Amino acid sequence: MNASFLSILRQIPTLFRHTVSLAWHADPWALVVVAVAQLGQAAATAFGLLATNRVLVSLFAAGPTADRVREALPSLLWVAAASAFAATLRAVSFAATGRLGPKVERLAGLSMMEQVIRVEMEHIERSDFHAALDSGQHGQTAARRLIEHTLGIVEALMALIAVSGVLAVLHPVLLPLLVAVVVPKAWGTVRAARRTYESVQIWLEHVRQQGALRRLLISQRAAPELRVHGAGPFLLDQFDQMAAQAADEQTRLAHLEARTELATSALSGLTAGATYAVLGWLLTHGQLPLAAGATAALALTSGTAGLRRMVTHIHHLYEQSLFMNDLIRAREEARRRAIPATGAPVPEPPEVIAFDRVTFRYPERAAPALDDVSLTIRKGQVVALVGANGSGKTTLSKLLAGLYLPTSGTVSWDGTDLRALRRDDVFAHVALVLQNFKQWPFTARANVAISRPDAIHDTARLDAAAAYADAHSVLADLPHGWDTLCEKGYEGGVDLSGGQWQRVALARAYFRDADILICDEPTSSMDPAAEIDAFHKIRALASKDQTIVLVTHRLHSVKEADVIYVLDEGRLVEHGDFATLMSADGPQVFRRLFELQSHQYRTDTLDGVPAQRIRSRDAMPDQSPAAGTTG
Template sequence: MRIGIRRRSEQKPEPASESEELLFGGRLRYDTGWSQHEKAFLDLSLVGMARKLPSLVGGTIRLAWRADRGALITVGVCEIGQGIAQAVGLVVTNRILQALFAAGSTEERLRAALPSLVVAATVAVLNAVLASGSTAGTGRLEPKVERVATEQYLDRAARVELSAIEDAQFHRLLDSAQFGSQSARRMIGACVAALNGIFAFAAAAGVLTVLHPVLLPLLALIALPRSWGALRVSRRRYASLQMWIEHARAGRLIGSLLTENSAAQEVRVHGVGPFLLGHFRTMSEASEAEQTRLADDKAGTELFAAALTGAASLATYAALAGLLLTGRMQFAVAGTAVFAIRTGSASLAALVMHVNQLYEEALFVADLEKLIAEADRRAIPTGGLDLPSQPKEIRFENVTFTYPGRDIPALDDVTLSIPAGAVVALVGENGSGKSTLAKLLAGLYHPDSGRIAWDGIDSAAADRDQLFSRIALVTQDFQRWPFTARTNITVGQPGAPTTNGRLQQAADYSGADSVIDALPNGLRTLLARQFQGGVELSGGQWQRFGIARARYRAAPVLICDEPTSALDPRAELETFDKIRGLAAHGQTVILVTHRLSSVRDADVIYVLHHGRLVEHGSHEELLARPGGRYQELFQMQAARYQASPVSYEPQ
């Protein structure tokens, strides 16, 4: 069992475990992440704590004020009342002891102590009433504070740029900040307990100072080792959590893959279950070893602190005996002193514990605050230039874009025009940049250089809410919302009141109507097997909902990224006809697809290769270009359909 404090930076990083290496390609315990918290770690000293605590407590009180000011006032009044009651209680106890130890018959002494006894009983009743008022107020306040903090967390997470959501560092922050809301909740309880401790300690300290000035420093001496121990344990726990946070997320991910619908088939047929379970076990065992290390460390620290506390208590009682023997203290006063020392050291120990808990929780609340600041920095900006509601032309002008952390641009100097009311097809091999182009058009990313102009207005300077409102999306990995069939369509425009006519139109358009007719509760059917009464749809059926949703949104620009990949041939043909029909009604359609037969009617086809625009024109123009990339791709696909049937002989 090691007790000495060794800074993390001095420890040799352990190598990646086999599971970390195999599944995640390296170590998931980051010392670099820890350095972000180094300051918080160093400040976890008595001085740092005393300096930072008021502002941290202030932040929680502001949160509580926003959550439920009535409950906060109740708690405050009850706590202050209890503090006063405790001080009065100690003073009255002193009076009772003095009356009982005074000269005279037992009856006379009891009679003299009686008024103080009545006051003591009244104070005890009052204290109990105030304590229950505080408990009720705290109980009301805590969940509300957690809710307000969680809302802040989720709100910020939902409003950051897509690039932040794809950034591992931001995810780390999201991870550590997720504890912030529960910590804010616990901070309320810890604040109340600490306040309680301060009053109780002040009462005991006041009484002790009056009895003899030397008793107060002795009381502090008793509390010192415990404070040191508690601080050390909590900073080690916090450090460990920060270091292991990504490892813990990976462990949870493996666990969830074993229960998730999407992985269920491979987990069974490919036998991935035991494989994942094995890695889950090794990952868990590694974090268990860390827990054990922490527990050993804590036990050692507490034992050491307890020994020091014992020595300090001995010194205190020896000093008390000295005062008695030298006649500097009366016997009755010594009785009160023992009582006050016991009360005082107990309340000081509780105070240290609660202040420490407060501080530890505050570190996580500080992580939440850090996330909020970072999310605000990376938030999608509000305001900007107005965009035309029905743009006549969207132009990509020398657009270059590289994903963060990548060396090769996903789009390289692309210039192209998207005229209003046209069907514009984007084709090219895997990884050629089609989806990236669509995401830039949708305003999810901005070009690193060049611009995307909507009737001459640079979309990077435009009001992003307006930009988003002009776009409807059916992406390759469109969301299968685990909600009702109705919501899966109307979520295309969640802010607007649902109109049944539009809903029906969108369902008819996409072919989702026939799927809905077959559902047990029609539009009210829950499309999530994991809930009671929920049903699961096929991939193609889901896709019809994705298309219906985009149709329901009724935006001037519709981006369809592989919209028909899961549809049967008949449904695919119908859908493409309908998509072309949309353009006839003035909607601009951007079609990303590998099915070149479906783009032959597009007004213009752009062919991308390694992020560059290599060809463009109509289907006929591109086919007539000898040695052209489009011609090559088209002929390859056509050949597959024209080839004579291949006979299959089982081996």
């Protein structure tokens, strides 16, 4: 990282242009008000110093004291007026900056997030992209601080110009002395900026992990195991260790900054001493009148303070610009990895979706999740995807929805490669009920209507979705019905059971009213009766020309599917209807899985253990100690 003071100065114009552009887009009126106020303050400062010089000239003149005070009085009034005017403009500038800052921060964050929500799924799951996003998060607050520090530089610069003009009038040699006082401080602030930024980048992953532990410690879902399994002290110990490491890093930075501050303060003290020695020499050798010397002392004090403020603002501007650049990089990375907004339109649902020798490999994984898979899904069919865990069912369903693109091969809609279609149109035809569907911390209404947010106030549509999913019983138990917050950690919030959440998810899919419904283990938390009813309702949707894709381990639920595709380790091993797959011909993978699962439900067997053996074991506690039991 190039962070010399000269390199910072060279980048100031670019940083200034970028910041002003951001502020102009956020609130041009507030920016104009701040600029005018800064100029007015500079003018008031220069005028005040010149008026002060007139006061001193009057006071140091010959004659009675009363006469000298009377002569100085008008200038004193001008000094007071300039001070009051500058104070008023500072208040105006402060108010306008307070209005501008939050808007800039909001705009910066929004500019990144509007790109992030369009990133391809495979990139969302990559660690390098998440690292870029986490680094970019600092840029949101940095944008606001950029505005504050840029305006601080402008204010200090204007004041410095005013002071420099006064000093130039008094004696030109005073100008370089003013700069010399601040150079050591400038060097120290640059070193501090470099160390801070480098530390943040090195410790970024550490901060992410510490934040994850903090969320787990207060998580409602993690709370049961934290208590029953005693995991709380273990996680707390990990959190404390990470916090201690972070504290050590902050201590290290503080010690380095203290040493730098001591060195720069010593150098600044020496240069300040030299400056006032020169001023004294000018006075004693008649190069400067006494009144002018007093004014110069005030101007040097004011100018030195202004220069130090400007250097501090430059330091912080540069530091925050590094974080702002991280946000810009994250935004550009998101734009580069985004789902294309172009492509052929898809106005109608497809008659046929075809997978042709599709292979898909997740980033950073050697083995493919899908390997040379070919299959066909027709409009209005009920299609089941079955297989053991890790067989590729869920991955296939996400390729079908357009969330992933194949590594090789093609997924086509009515003969057109998915890559060539406008993906937003593809998504518009799809509804999802995923196994790990999102339980939004919103109201029940929003949890259902989030699949079609523009219809959130369509009560008739909401009621129809609730009736379809049999969610009216869930709503009846909620204290505020549709407007109940479904998150227990907030005031008025409630917690739903797993089965209740799945009814909400089914209602969400129905509310979306899409042409293709993909259900991934949609009833895993329901009781058997509710599960059977839910599958009947999902199957009935096909009668309305909806295409149903069912991903499930519950093989008894796919008996009525038009076609069943059986996957094993990413490959399609057999397909057909239920009767075909249960016949004696073919690989019989499905038949073995079905019989193994059915075996679990036989009345004379429990978990694969014969009932007679269970009864014998149950009788053991009644045996006497002599028979080898402890009673």
